[in-house]
Amino acid sequence: MSLTVLMNAGPWLSVPPPGYGGIENVIATLVPELRRLGVRVVLASVDSSTLPVDEKFSVFPDGQFHALQRPYNQVCGISQAHLNGVVRALHSRDDIDLVHDHVEAVGLATLAAMGPDAPPALHTLHWDLAKHPALYGNVDGGDRVRVNGVSASQLARAPRALREHSVGHVHLSTPLAVDADRRPRAEKGDYLIILGRINPGKGQDVGARLARRVGVPLVLAGPVGPYHRPEDLAAAGDEARQNPDVRFFYDEVAPHVDGDLVRWVGTVAGQERDDLLAGARASLFPLRWEEPGGTAVVESLALGTPVVATARGCLPELIEHGRTGLLTTDEEELGDLLLAAGLLDPDECRREAAVRFTPAVMAEKYVGLYERVRQLAAAP
Ligand code: UDP
CATH class of the missing domain: 3.40.50.2000 (Glycogen Phosphorylase B;)
Known part of the structure; x- marks a missing residue:
């Protein structure tokens, strides 16, 4: 052509x-x-x-x-x-x-x-x-x-x-769907992950609260405003609060981050990101906005990690409830679904991604x- x-x-x-x-x-x-x-x-x-x-x-x-x-x-x-x-x-x-x-x-x-x-x-x-x-x-x-x-x-x-x-x-x-060099090395671990910008729409505050309620470890990965590492955010001091996502993090998310059950690891990249995503029991998307495309959703499937999410935006188009993930419109029910996510088959997720995405x-x-x-x- x-x-x-x-x-x-x-x-x-x-x-x-x-x-x-x-x-x-x-x-x-x-x-x-x-x-x-x-x-x-x-x-x-x-x-x-x-x-x-x-x-x-x-x-x-x-x-x-x-x-x-x-x-x-x-x-x-x-x-x-x-x-x-x-x-x-x-x-x-x-x-x-x-x-x-x-x-x-x-x-x-x-x-x-x-x-x-x-x-x-x-x-x-x-x-x-x-x-x-x-x-x-x-x-x-x-x-x-x-x-x-x-x-x-x-x-x-x-x-x-x-x-x-x-x-x-x-x-x-997603590049992860086919790039054989980037296959995950990780075994499944006993934790959940939210991969994405820390932002009210992505709902990390809801996820952190629910993870603590059901007692499952949760890793929050992603930048807070323009800050990629916890130490950069800490060093930025009060001025950083001008950014709405920074304010959201401090006011709504940080109170749940205890460094043990709920951790914020900053932005992850490359193999480290893939391994973290592949090793999670499930990826969580406790959305408060209508997710338009959801790259991280598709990446999760490609790496064999089922998705537990609020049924908003493109999620019902990307995820088949009961097979590649669990969806609900009820924020509180999400907590129960987190516990059930381990029952879903990682291979089904990979197969879906290899055909559709x-x-x-x-x-x-x-x-x-x-x-x-x-x-x-x-x-x-
Ligand atoms: N991402 C990443 N490291 C992080 C957080 C996100 O590499 O710590 C990547 C993620 O894998 C995805 C993209 O950033 O490819 C986010 O795109 P998505 O469509 O999920 O979210 P949005 O565009 O709304 O921020």
């Missing part, structure tokens, strides 16, 4: 990400498979990205994740500087057949504003849009800019204008979407 795609990963983290990074993990999974299918990939990211691509360019030397807690206008300034680089690149060459953009509303708005000079674009939605309706406002890229979501539930909650421009949904996938499946679906977006843009 002769298709050149400009993959816009944004300025926040390198690709693959050093640890945490849902969007960047999706891109790192997708791109090698696209290239295997013959797609040329030009990556717009940061200089420190190491993902093999045909060409890359960047505005920033490394990921600007640490700046996300600065005032809103500064955060937008970083996004816009990166996107100006993308726009300059698109104006200076005519070999890009399609832009695949992952940079929230700003990316979509920028592509829409370029008008017919820009190649057709597919913008992948990564957020719960009902929660941020203003984010996408009235952005309308006409027939040239289309959107896709990462789950049916996410698209159903999207503003109408976006739904009218959508071309379908593709579930997130492989990088090859995701890449094929995206190539189909690219074709559709180009046809729609070319139609009179």
